[in-house]
Amino acid sequence: MGYTAKAVQVVTIKNLYTHMKVSIGIDIGGTGTKFGIVSLEGKVLYQGAIPTQSEAKFEDFIKLLAKEIKKGLDPKKYELIGIGVGAPNANYYKGTIEHAPNLRWKGILPLANNLEDEFGVPVVITNDANAAAVGEMIFGGAKDMKDFIVITLGTGLGAGIVSNGKIVNGAHGFAGELGHTTVNYVGGRFCGCGKRGCLETYVSATGIKRTVYKLLADHNEESELRSVSFDELSAEMITKYALKGDFIAIKAFEYTGRILGTKLADTVVHSDPEAIFIFGGLSLAGDLIFDPTKEHMEKHLMPIFKGKIKIISSQLQNQSAPIIGASSLVIDKLKKDQEELLNS
Amino acid sequence: MGYTAKAVQVVTIKNLYTHMKVSIGIDIGGTGTKFGIVSLEGKVLYQGAIPTQSEAKFEDFIKLLAKEIKKGLDPKKYELIGIGVGAPNANYYKGTIEHAPNLRWKGILPLANNLEDEFGVPVVITNDANAAAVGEMIFGGAKDMKDFIVITLGTGLGAGIVSNGKIVNGAHGFAGELGHTTVNYVGGRFCGCGKRGCLETYVSATGIKRTVYKLLADHNEESELRSVSFDELSAEMITKYALKGDFIAIKAFEYTGRILGTKLADTVVHSDPEAIFIFGGLSLAGDLIFDPTKEHMEKHLMPIFKGKIKIISSQLQNQSAPIIGASSLVIDKLKKDQEELLNS
Known part of the structure; x- marks a missing residue:
């Protein structure tokens, strides 16, 4: 195909x-x-x-x-x-x-x-999320897995879903657009897709910037982030300040992880993955993002899944990962062609 | 496998x-x-x-x-x-x-x-939802589809998800438990699974009974349902009264369809199905359930999916459907065994 x-x-x-x-x-x-x-x-x-x-x-x-x-x-x-x-x-x-x-x-x-x-x-x-998932399967942490998900956190939130050892592309080629599941149906953040309240307006490099600004509006605590403009602000900067103990930056990661974990509990019952890999800049913040994500996913998981779903950092985390992921599509395609030949 | x-x-x-x-x-x-x-x-x-x-x-x-x-x-x-x-x-x-x-x-x-x-x-x-999905693929309305979902509405809500022409079983065999995605995180209905606010506590034969009782509590309108006890009440009875124009019964279907449609918009971005088939007693209520489901799914769909996803009644709707669905597992298994033999 x-x-x-x-x-x-x-x-x-x-x-x-x-x-x-x-x-x-x-x-x-x-x-x-x-x-x-x-x-x-x-x-x-x-x-x-x-x-x-x-x-x-x-x-x-x-x-x-x-x-x-x-x-x-x-x-x-x-x-x-x-x-x-x-x-x-x-x-x-x-x-x-x-x-x-x-x-x-x-x-x-x-x-x-x-x-x-x-x-x-x-x-x-x-798309880049599917390329990352194929890369993870062929060269990364999902080598022995037939059912897993890679979540990419960049400007937006993408996902590559693998079931039965194959990327799920769907009927129209747009499967895995988890960034556009809805977090907040009433008065949610405006999304580039035209909807409101989409997951990626909260959970992505852009989403966490918006969260920092919301938190600066809500709270009175001191924060070095008060001297940074929205345009200057980056996810790396938020990570840096969080690691230095900045109240707003730490709270921004908690908020982000809570929403991601809560929505992942819904994702798990769809495809029952062995693991969910997190890929991209935000995942480099480590426990700051992984701890609240795991906590809130477990809290909302249907009991039969509790304690069974790993959330781990992508093992293709380096500058060349997108290139390796893309190149692995070729190996995946050759395998599929061979299967189809055998089944035809 | x-x-x-x-x-x-x-x-x-x-x-x-x-x-x-x-x-x-x-x-x-x-x-x-x-x-x-x-x-x-x-x-x-x-x-x-x-x-x-x-x-x-x-x-x-x-x-x-x-x-x-x-x-x-x-x-x-x-x-x-x-x-x-x-x-x-x-x-x-x-x-x-x-x-x-x-x-x-x-x-x-x-x-x-x-x-x-x-x-x-x-x-x-x-499980019965996967059996229904395989039945739909081999003998029903999904004969030419590689990506679709069957939602079964019975005592609970189950789903059989087919991607790339294969049932998605997942890493632990529990994929498709969409009845346990969460509708209401705060103060939602108690679910048999131990969680609160699960989709099936709203959308299922039992869920719509609970909704009727909520509506009877909220509203003052006359309704023949006021003379029926919770134990006596059935989904068939609600359908019957709705078709006769009963205010509460009609509103119960609207409420059920609104919640189902809203959650299906999230499901669509996961696996991008060509169609979603609805199977089981509640689906026999026809437009009463299909109209609000379609309306609210479309409303919350990411724009690239709008107008593309069919919601249709299962074409295996008769007394023998569960038997036919179960028997079709054998045909599906024989096909898989043959593929594995060829690929080994």
């Missing part, structure tokens, strides 16, 4: 001697695009980055990206077997980016097609 | 001539146990029922059940290929019923083992 590559002529590299098999992982973000050449064992052999929004035309962005990647793709050393991309509003089934609000190019972008034309290999695309 | 049959000697029937291949479907409920002999096309060829709780020992219950089934299992006509059972607290992976609060036999009951000893064929067991 999923987006199927056109028949393409593999023109890049001949595997005459002992070329190392590699895949390319690409992580397209709102600001920057990271890429890497990755071995089948998950080792990043070469990497780089370009700004996402510098080119007015999407085709020119792809050309620039391909040019930068090819600088590291030595045909004497490597045999390229495929490309995996994590991208916003990625349609796994069609290989397109569709109406991404955070990108300058509007409409439907034929991402997979364009990359295939450049490299002559199959291209798999999905 | 799942519970695997011991190597057993097939002693029952020899397929010498043109025996029709059949499976047995068994639905174990708190009060009665229904069974049927079902063709591979989903036709019930023979059926019966026994009380669930008449025998003090579980082994004796199985012996009585087997005796009754064998009355219809003519070895000159049928070749038995397997048995599927829908049962409360069924552990799909182990083939056992575990600590079922509504059964008189306590502890862990080796249901699959006992039935295998009686019939010498593989036995698959799961």
